[in-house]
Amino acid sequence: MKSQWRLAGVVLAGALLVTGCGGGGAAATGGKVDLSFWDWDPNMDQVxxxxxxxxxxxxxxxxxxxxxxxxxxxxxxAHQAGNGPDLAKVEYQSLPSLVSNGVVADISQYTADTVRQFDEPTLRSTRFDGKVYGVPQDVAPLMLFYRKDIFQQYGIEVPTTWQDYATAAATLHQKAPAVSMTNFDAADPGWFTGLMQQAGADWWSASGDTWRVDINGSASKKVADYWQKLVADGLVAKNPSFSPQWNKQMNDGSLATWISGAWAPAQLGGIAPATKGKWAVAPLPAWSPGDRATGIWGGSATTVTADAKHPAEAAQFASWLNTDAEAITAQIRQINIYPAATAGRSLPVLSSPPAFFPDQANFYDLVKGVAPTARSFSMWGPNVTVTFSGYTDRFAAALQSGGSFGAALDAVQSSTVADMKKLGFAVS
Structure with a gap:
């Protein structure tokens, strides 16, 4: 991992120069500091x-x-125009490309105390070459959300393995043909990459100056083949998540489960308002009995940009936002995050379940137990957008035509490698 950004060294060095020469803050100037912050979280203004x-x-x-x-x-x-914000929320998978393009700054000198409040798996998503490029905001381990009323009605046990899940899907289809176990979403790769992570796939890695891309490796093919069979057997719906049709299916009970991140409760109220109190959460089914590993879907960091005129104060805010008990509590209440900071996972606010799960008192206990076993890729590649576009194009086509999911992975592998070589990266 030591040198994976060297090929982008010119722009990255420029970013670090901006950081190193950033202007002093309020203490240095004796005046008020104004910071601009780009963030899409609802209710972040209250925090x-x-x-x-x-x-x-x-x-x-x-x-x-x-x-x-x-x-x-x-x-x-904005960075190319020299007028970027001081701070910005960035999803973990997008951070490597922003680092290599010199858009976000190294804030290591301001975060020596801050990073002690996160575990190593969480920090891995924001630290490259030993430098810190963001303060983790939240983590989103994949969980199994299921309609407990539907499971009870049709005598289905909560699956603990993927074999159990396939069996339950077949049972449900036999007893209630109009109800699908879940949907296969070819429009959003987030959930699928999380399943790949759980299975042990590592899509990107680097040694010295050379990258290795393994999108179509054996672990990934195992996951793809599993879901292809569920689709072929008519056990899961084919429509994308967050579409009007999917919202309707979630609300009227046509879908029995949702494989989603720990943030799902924040979304269900808008997606399926008629189902409050009907959902429960369980750990993601395992490939082997007793294996507690899961993947992630989402998660973000607060970054200081290379254009920040007051990087010290910006880093101070980023640290406060994601480590201060009051700030984290407000984000849990207003935004429904599951905190990245280790101590944040034991805050009193998490002793009560989300409003949409009023009867599951152990909701956050389950998430807390799963979070340490959530694995991401060892690193995200420098062209994730190309990979994700390849997923949506190839899997959507395969889903509609009945084509091979394995072949779709092969195509995503080829397009990702070709783009990385075009950008100047050495790929083995």
């Missing part, structure tokens, strides 16, 4: 207001220009 009240000399102005990949594109464009 920022807590900071602004307690820190009159460092004011944070929040804007929501876009979310996810759209925000990343806006960050790159």
């Amino acid at each position: 920022v207001a807590i900071w602004n009240t307690a820190h009159p000399d460092i004011h944070v102005t929040l804007t929501n220009p876009a979310g996810g990949d759209q925000l990343v594109a806006k960050m790159v464009t």
Whole structure:
């Protein structure tokens, strides 16, 4: 991992130079510092207001220009124009490309104490070449969300292995043909990469200056073949998540489970309002009995950009946002995050279940037990957007035509490697 960014060294060195020469803060200038913060979380303004009240000399102005990949594109464009924000929320998989393009800054010198409040698996997503490029905000271990009323009605036990899950799906299809076990989402690769991670896949790795890409390796093919059989047997629906049709199916009981991140309770109220109290959560089914490993779907960090005029104060806010008990509690209440900070997972606010799961008192105990076993890839590649676009194109085509999911993985592998070589990366 030591040198995977060397090929982007010119732009990265420029970013580090900006960081090293960043202007002093309120203490140095004797004046008020104004920081701009790009973030798409609903109700984040209420959390920022807590900071602004307690820190009159460092004011944070929040804007929501876009979310996810759209925000990343806006960050790159703003950086090229020299007018990026001071801080920005960045999903973990997007961070490597922003590092290699010099958009986000190394904040190691400001976060020596901060990083002690996170476990190593969490920090791995924000630290490259020993440098810190963001403060983790949340983690999103994959969990199994299931309709307990449907399971009870049709005598289905909560599956603990993927074989159990396939058996339950077949039983449900036989007893209630109009109800699918879940859907296969070819439009959003987040859940599927999480399943690959759980199975032990590692899509990107690096040794010295050379990358290795293993998107179509044996672990990935195992997952793809498993889901292809569920699709071929008519046990899962084919429509994408978060579509109007999917929302309707989730609300009317046409779908019995949802494989999602720990953030799911924050979404279910808008997706399926009629189902409050009907859902429960369990650990993700395992490939081998007793294996507690899971993957992740989502998770983000608060980054300081290379354009920040006051990087020390920006890093101070990023640290407060993601380690201060009051700030984390507010985010749990207002945004429904599951905190990345280790101590944050034991806050009193998590002693009560999410509002949409009023009868599952152990909701957060289950998530807390799973979180340490959640694995991501050892690193995300420098062209994740190309990989994800390949997934949506190839898997959507295979889903509709009955084509091979394994062949779709082969195509994603080829397009990812070709793009990395075009960008100048050495790929074995």
